[in-house]
Amino acid sequence: MSKQLKLSFLRAARTFGVFKLFRYLTQSQLRILCYHGGAIGDESEYNGKLFFSRQTFEQRMKWLREKGFNVVSLDEAVESAGGKRPAPPLATVITFDDGWYSTRSELLPVLDKLEMPSTLYLCTSHVLEGTPVATVTTRYIIWKSPLKSVALSGYTPAIDGQYDLSSGAGREELAKKVAAWIEGFGADNTAAVDALERFAKDLAVPAGELQLGTRRFQYMTGDELRELPAQRCAVELHGHVHHYPVGDPAALKDDLRQCSGAIQSLGLPVPKHYCYPSGSFDADAAGTLGELGVVSATTCIPGLISKAENEQVYFLPRFLDGRDVEMLEFEAEMSGFSEFLRRVTGRAASPA
Template identity: 50%
Template sequence: MKAVKLSVLRLARTAGLFRLFRWLSRSKVRILCYHGGNMGDERRFNSLLFCQAGLLEARLQWLQDKGFSIIPLDAAVTMLGNDRPRPRLPTVLTFDDGWYSTFRGLHPVLERRQLPATLYLCTGYFVAGRPNLDVTLSYILWKAGRAQANIQGFDAGVDGAHDLSTSAGKKRLAGAMLRWLEQNGASRAGVCADLERFAAQLGVSAAELDLASRRFDFVRPDELLQMASQGWSIELHGHVHQYPVGRPDELKADLARCQAEIGKVGLPMARHYCYPSGDHDADAHQLLRNLGVVSATTCIPGLLERADERQRFYLSRFLDGENIHPLEFESEMSGFADFLRRLAGRG
């Protein structure tokens, strides 16, 4: 199916349709989303979450060759609310979560090109100062590649025989281990030792897991400040990585905590939000506006011409990554993919 899609896109590009749609949509704003960089084999484990610096490099080169203008998020949001002249093909670069690998691998790519970007920081993981437990546990189970396991030395929920042949089985073990770590984990070193002990029982060595590289950690305050001083705006991705659907008081507390943690580092008040995992409800715009937030991005692809008081809380964004073929990226950024979606919607 993907091969058919790529053939169609190749034909469209050869016929000059990408160029035509770039011209037709030259005033529309694009928002791109990335997550972490790649420091080992993480991109094979999760191609949406971790991408090589070379991929970002190639994307930015294409955008610059085709005359896209990389602009800050704040400027784009202002732009969407007025009719003033715009730079050609205005594009915003956003990065979610706050992975150390974003700082280590992707930030230098932007620095070399002197491009602005936005980091939507999930402050819970940031202040935890240890590897992201969810992702590290999923990685261990992926790396182990086992259909069965016998774990010992934790608690009744973790210990014993586990069927890992299904994703439900893997999820059950990861969930039990996560709970154990949250109850027992202390320092970063202690958590890493526990993760290594767990991984070893699944046949994954400490060297393979390579927690010392910090590939599953988040940025530290000094690294965040360095990014901010080099053109990154640090914005809101919640304190916990979850939008509390239907629970406005929780949203308020979560955003206040996220803003406070960013403020503690000495950074300006963060006012742009990114829905964790794209989840939101129909009242989100009212709730966020009341909390002083000025925009929010989703995970729904599309180009943006204008955004009124409501629409700026549901901004389209394209999730790029190792799982996206260069032709799909070009089609999306040229506005051809948006045209196809509209066509399909009407048909």
């Protein structure tokens, strides 16, 4: 179905009261929403899943309140899904992945104003480095470049050469090489910023357009993270490195112990919820997470949660909102109508 046709269908459904009916029918089921950073400049146009506009976020949150959704903490939601306590109708959890500075500067103030709790799944290595995230900044620069091809020299033997920027493969090859080079600077922010600005200049993106000074590609600092619980935002696990080691439970344990240790060393409470980086997981996850004392884990598979018993609590569905999601689609998803459509068309993938 084309997007236009889908939107017309949803508009008609909403007009006939179908969304309202589904909110009533599914009011006992839990929803979990996923966001990442906010948008300080034009980075939402580059990646609308990673950087979300404050204005649209505020529109979504106000709609939730208006329609009777009750935003609850992840602790409360997991306990109610496990049958340990009752949940209010249309219980909804707001989560943020990664730890972007812009989550704090753009999105959390919206929740603060509405007195809504939230959860931040933190990837701790980027906090310790403190530099702009190389993989994201490099890809942004390439996206922003007006050039069709570029010849680089004086970098490293691995990078120097000619790149075709008109092809996806050419752009990706360049992004990977440059990101690896910048990651090599570790926590040396001056070196990383100099390198990124030099690369941007060679790609005809002036430093004034890159705007690294706004911190739009950086994570929060330890001091900023420590302030989050007072803003009703709990800091939880997203791995030390942003990678789920499929088929390697020992590596997962090491990674989560490092992530948990880093969170605690910031003076924050012991984390107990996990979110799979990039949404990848395997069947071993439940056992490993249980051994580590982790009490829940979220995926990026959309769906509503009726109950989460035993292993289901380690594969909680979650809706990844983004710039590409129209307000109407958001309303359909949150009302439970989209999940119904996925089920009747056999496209439901949620395990819980």
